[in-house]
Amino acid sequence: MSDTIYALATAPGRAALAVIRLSGPDSRRILSEMTGRPPSSARTLSLRDLRDSSGRLLDKALVVWFRGPASFTGEDVVELHLHGGAAVVAATAEALAAQGCRAAAPGEFTRRAFTNGRLSLAEAEGIADLIDSETAQQSAQALQQLSGALDHRFSRWRAGLIEALALLEAAVDFPDEDLPADLAAGAAAALQALDADLEAALGEARGEFVREGFRVALVGPPNAGKSSLFNTLTGRxxxxxxxxxxxxxxxxxADISLNGYLVRIADTAGLRETDDVVEAEGVRRARAWAKGAGLRLWLTDETFHVEQAPEVGPADWWILTKADKGGPGADLPTGPYIYRLDTRDRDQVNRVAADLAQHVSTQLSGGEFPAITRARHRDVLSEARTCLARALAGFGQAPELVAEDVRLTARALERLSGRIDSEAVLDRVFGAFCIGK
Ligand SMILES: Nc1nc2c(ncn2[C@@H]2O[C@H](COP(=O)(O)OP(=O)(O)OP(=O)(O)O)[C@@H](O)[C@H]2O)c(=O)[nH]1
Ligand SMILES: [Mg+2]
Structure with missing residues (x-):
């Protein structure tokens, strides 16, 4: 049996209201004692005088309680809607502690909801993402995840595995018939299709880009105007x-929002050979960041020649700077996204931003809910794919062994929901929540 916890659910500081939430077996008793009478029916707000054990008035508050398991945590939950003054909150917290209530750890309410089967781990992550959302698209993705979109995708894959498993088990059960070869072929086809799905899902960064920001790198030789463009783009x-x-x-x-998508723009060190150890480290970091970016904008001024930029990829964009000074000479690059501009001119830079917004929307929108919205999902999928590869390599041998690897694959996918994950993984996920959630 768990103890009873409390935490401030709203942001600390002066505000109209502050909500303190309790969860656990003693929450109703504590509410009765602090209000001096039994609570009214569940899920009904009532105005009550809240008092500490010496009878001192703490606040006139709206209080409500939820009967477990029909509550967020699955336990009895109480909410105290206080006036949002720091002294009121502090005195109420003190009174709760005196009642034997314990201050909650970060994410402890959500962890209890998870432990009590109210949420999958992926749904809990959706809640954390929703709270952290800064843009419309981040919150839209988080809402879908907390509504089970990710679990749904994974459970379809698991269903495919179970179907393949049934075929393999039939092959084990009828060793003397003609049937087994067909059954095995059916199972192999299903597993190959799944493997292709997993490969495609792992190759996609859409969900992570929506959640963490679509990364755009400003790269190019020194003095090209990267920092100037960065300042104009970000407005700082x-x-x-x-x-x-x-x-x-x-x-x-720096983060900016384009069409409701979070876009993380990076200014980087100018790329060149150098003996300066500090600058060389800067160049190394610039290349590393650009490599992981969703898009690279290559900047160059009039001193540039195309052959000096062997690293520019076909999907990268060109920005020819210092157009006000005449810009680059005859040796221009070619491609669809080439701009000639003065990096300090907001109107000219806004044209790049508009194209960026369009590009990011096209890259990140549409299709099914992404299979990966954070590194943990990538780990789960990679492990599943490793098990699946073993299963596929095992065809032609005993179907029992293949079946075992298929079972392991299904088990690996189950880790998405967190049901069979280690405490360490759960600690990490819930530890990233704020206190009170
Ligand atoms: N005339 C003109 N000058 C520019 C333009 N963009 C940048 N500059 C100037 O060029 C110089 C270098 O600009 P930065 O933005 O520092 O260039 P950078 O690419 O960040 O350079 P590093 O940080 O050294 O790699 C500064 O003096 C800027 O004022 C432009 O479009 N037109
Ligand atoms: Mg710079």
Missing amino acids: EAAIVTPVAGTTRDVIE
Whole structure:
């Protein structure tokens, strides 16, 4: 049996209201004692005087309770809707502690909901993502995940595995018939289709890009105007701009919202060979960041020649800077996304931003709910695919062994829901929540 926990569910600080939530077996008793009478029926707000054990008035509050298991945590839950003053909250918290209530750890309410089977781990992650959402698309994805969209995708894959397993088990059961070869072929086809699905899902960064931000790298030679463009794009003088080549050393990131998508833009060190150890480290970080980006914008000024940029990929965009000074000479790159602009001119830069918004929307929208919205899902899928590869390699041998690897694959996929995960994984997921959630 768990103890009774409490936490401030709203943000700390002065506000109109502050909500303190309790969960656990003593929550109703504590409510009765603090209000001096039994609570009214569940799920009904009532105005009550809240008092500590010495009878001192703490607040006139709206209180409500939920009877477990029909509550967020699955236990009896109480909410105290207080006036949002720091002294009221502190005094109420003190009174709750005196009643034997314990201050909750980060994510403890949601963890109880998970433990009591009210939520899968993926749904719990959806709640955390919703609270952290800053853009419309982040919240839309989080809402779908907390409504079970991710679990649904995984359970379809599991269903496919169970079907293949049934065929394999039939093959084991009828060793003397003609049937087994057909059965095995049917199972192999189903598993190959699943493997192709998993490969495609692992190759996709859509869900992570929506959640963590679509990464756009500004790269190019020193002095090209990367930091100038970064400042104009983000509307802040966050990066130092000077005529000195090699001004930027660190990767400087800033988030902007385009069409409701979070876009993380990075200004990077100018790429060049250098003996300066600090700058060389900057160049290494620039390349690493650009490699993981969803899009690279290559900047260059009039000193540039196409053959100096062997690293530019076909999907990258070109930005030819210092157009106000005449810009690059005859040796221009070709491709669909080429801009000539003055990096300090907001109107010209806004045209790039508009195309970026369009590009990000096209890349990240549409299709099924993504199979991966964070690294944990990628780990689960990779492990499942490893087990599946063993199963596929086992065809032609004893069907019992193949069946065992199929079972392991299904088990690996089950880790998405968290039911068979280790405490360490659960600690990590719930530890990232805020207190009170
Ligand atoms: N005329 C003109 N000058 C520009 C333009 N963009 C940048 N500059 C100037 O070029 C110099 C270098 O600009 P930065 O933005 O620091 O260039 P960078 O690519 O970040 O350079 P590093 O950090 O050294 O790699 C500064 O003096 C800027 O004012 C432009 O479009 N037109
Ligand atoms: Mg710079």
